[in-house]
Amino acid sequence: MTTTSSDEDSTGRILRHVSDAAEHISGICFKTGPPHRVGVELEWTTHRAGLPTAHLRATALRPALGPHAPAVLGNREPVPLPSGGTVTLEPGGQVEISSAPADSLTSLHSAVTADQAYLADLLARSGIGLGECGLDPHRPPVRILDTPRYAAMQYAFDRDGTSSGHTMMCSTAGLQVCLDAGTAARMPARWAAAHDVGPPLLALFATSRMHAGVDTGWASGRMAAWLGIDRRRSGPVPDGGDPVAGWIRYVLAAPLLCVRRPHGHWEAPAGVTFADWIGGALPDPPTVDDLDYHISTLFPPVRPRGYLEVRYLDAQPGPEWIAPVAVLCTLLSDDALTDAARDLAGPAAGRWQAAARDGLADPVVAACAADLADLACRHLDRTGLPRPVRDRVGDIVGRRLEHAGARSEDLIR
Secondary structure (H helix, E strand, C coil): CCCCHHHHHHHCCECCCHHHHHHHHHHHCECCCCCCCEEEEEEECEEECCECCCCCCHHHHHHHHHHHCCHHHCCCCCCCCCCCCEEEECCCCCEEEECCCECCHHHHHHHHHHHHHHHHHHHHCCCEEECCCCECCCCCCCCCCCCHHHHHHHHHHHHHCCCHHHHHHHHECEEEEEECCCCCCCHHHHHHHHHHCHHHHHHHCCCECEECCEECCCCEHHHHHHHCCCHHHHCCCCCCCCHHHHHHHHHHHCECCECCCCCCCCECCCCCEHHHHHCCCCCCCCEHHHHHHHHCCCCCCEEECECEEEEEEECCCHHHHHHHHHHHHHHCCCHHHHHHHHHHHHHHCCCHHHHHHHHHHCHHHHHHHHHHHHHHHHCHHHHCCCHHHHHHHHHHHHHHHHHHHHHHHHHHC
């Protein structure tokens, strides 16, 4: 690509120096201000009713989703769901609802509950059901979407020589919670809290022990898949006290997963980082668009997207998604609760592997999860949720803690 000086001045899109990339990243990663909005992304594996071990085809999902089918299925003008959620599709046929940002958890719960019921009914008319776990318990991973991005991703993961990448792409289903970053003064604490409470909440709400008919040995087999890929892409952003600087280093040091091209494949050379690309590792220099696309291929447990995107929770059965969302929102609902949550979660902070593998059988993680659950359930009124919904959240949390306690006793015996 040949670009004149005037072209660069007029577009400002060619990145010649690492400092230019750093400036762009710092401008988009955290949008600060008083926190009040919340959103979720609910993801499910999809299954043929009565035959959950059968793999679906994209050609079956396109008519089943009708006007709500995403662009990846050839629908040029996707229609949002009745309550505003948009439908996307993952490589293995996982269906996802991305909610619109809501000003309260109550309005979010109402909108997403309606869209979830609508989507489930829509798919059921075509004999397709939604899974209830964070990992496909019935089938091995099979990619059913053929796009340059997903082909390049599979190529990169296959080159690494592990099955984790393919499993992550085609068999996992997560629950993502999107929260405002907070004021400039409090953003670092909210960022740190979202990470610190992660291992206990991951363990408390793990739903993905089984995969393809086999016990994975992990409480969260979904997180095991994520932890099994290159940690420069899926590991937590290192805590150096400055979230912006830490995220800049993370982005620039992450290897390229794919390189978009107008024709042909999108495979990226092995080991080339985005900083290497700026330094001339590829024939054409990257653009700001390339940087934004590279960021979309990074999957840490908490990702800054202007807001905080919490990515470490497993998909939940049916309507139970509100429980982990309400717990997390409560813990981050004001400064005092956020600081208290960090203190309670401190012993388990950073124990991602133990939480994913052992769940609440890990005594440190279990103690922190119980303390955080107690703190959240005592302050659920902060969410504004109606009393019946708050009671349901408390019941779900209590059931999970009770089940974990019974399982631990069985293991001891």
